Amino acid sequence: MSRRTNTLGAFAAALALLAALPAHGQDWTLRREDSRRDIVIHERARPDGYLEFRGVTHLQSRLSAFVALFEDFETMPDWLYRTREITPIQRVNDTESYWYSINTMPWPLRDRDIVLHTSLEQDPETYVLSVQAVGVPDYRPEDERYIRMPVIESSWTFTPLPDGRTQIEFRGFADPGGGVSSGVLARFQEMFIGQAPYRSLRGMREVIGKAKYQSAQFAFVEEPPPVEPSATAD
Template identity: 25%
Template sequence: MTITRAQGFTGILARLLGALMILILPLAGTAIDHPPLPAEDAEAWTLRKQDDNIRIYTMDQTNSGFQAFKAVAELAVPIENLMAVMINPESCKEWVHNCSESFAFGQSDFHDRYAYSVNDMPWPVTDRDYVLRIRTRGNADTGEVFMDLNAVPGMRTEVGSRVRVDRSDTLYRFTPDGNRTQMVWIQHTDPNGALPGWLVNNLLVDIPIKSIQALESVAKEETYQGYRLQWSDDGKLTGVVPAER
């Protein structure tokens, strides 16, 4: 099959956007100088694409040329498996599209932790890196788990060969339904660099679809079986632990 120059250019741009859209976690004790993420039930969400069990919505953002997106997915995997993936600081490489490096750093616990990750960018664009603060909380009455992710670029020294992303806000909500889980993922990233907003907005709907499909597959692997959510007597989520504990 012959690939035209336009098709090749489109493919490079798609990879570029994928590299920018990292998963990843609102921010306690730190000032936020930009608007919060839009509400999950806001009327301004527009359905852009549906792929089997995944729906992608987008919304324009004030003072930004880049839209926010909302992904809603019904995953055929228990919430315990998904959370076992999410608490692994290196799992970004397994399911987030184009994530090439990820690890935890600094003092942290289950509820409040830090992670560093790198997105592999197609040549000649410079790789992007993220420094994230991740907060996790749960609701014992519903069994839901929430994860809030925010870029905190000043928490780690910049690497000269990479461009630091200084604005990325994400919310994950996982709701159990027997052996299935509903996932809601809301994100707005304002990437550094000369990327036209219209182009990013036209491509970004495919990135969460690829990542969610990979997450569902990874959560079914043997490595992430045999876990349970641990709750305190007062209904707070305290960890994700092996089922025999």
């Protein structure tokens, strides 16, 4: 298979609640570190007033396993923080689609729903998979039981490392909608910055090793060549 740039909408489900934008604004500051699980969370204030997070961990895994994990939307609530339900709305093609997510909120907030359009690109030289998601709140009629989140953009980046591991970076921010006060919005952002990236990355670490994910193959994902053992001196 020739190397090429690809897009993957099926990753949409994994991006519920959170979003990421290009780097700008204040510098990153450490929010949480779990050295035993190799998870580090940073945050920073954006010029528009939102708090953005960046969570990083490292795993031994094939790239296709991450695609398979996010394709498995029925089990996604088991590991993706505060995700109650994920439903595919439309697949434009094998590499682009729209998804609908229902997410639980703590009292006094009502549960939220999200509509996302996502894409993935694989760098033909480095094999890095970069997933982007953009909220499209008007793509599907609103459900009166939930509050539609009006703003959401997110990214997952999977970078193969020389030692055979993959670095996973999860970045994002979100607006809960519903005309919440600035105080409630601030508490919402603090809650998700502190919990969502950590819980989601921790959940991913617990399930990605399953055979059904590691054995998956996709025509639009190219795996990096195997890491050759280091030569030993005589």
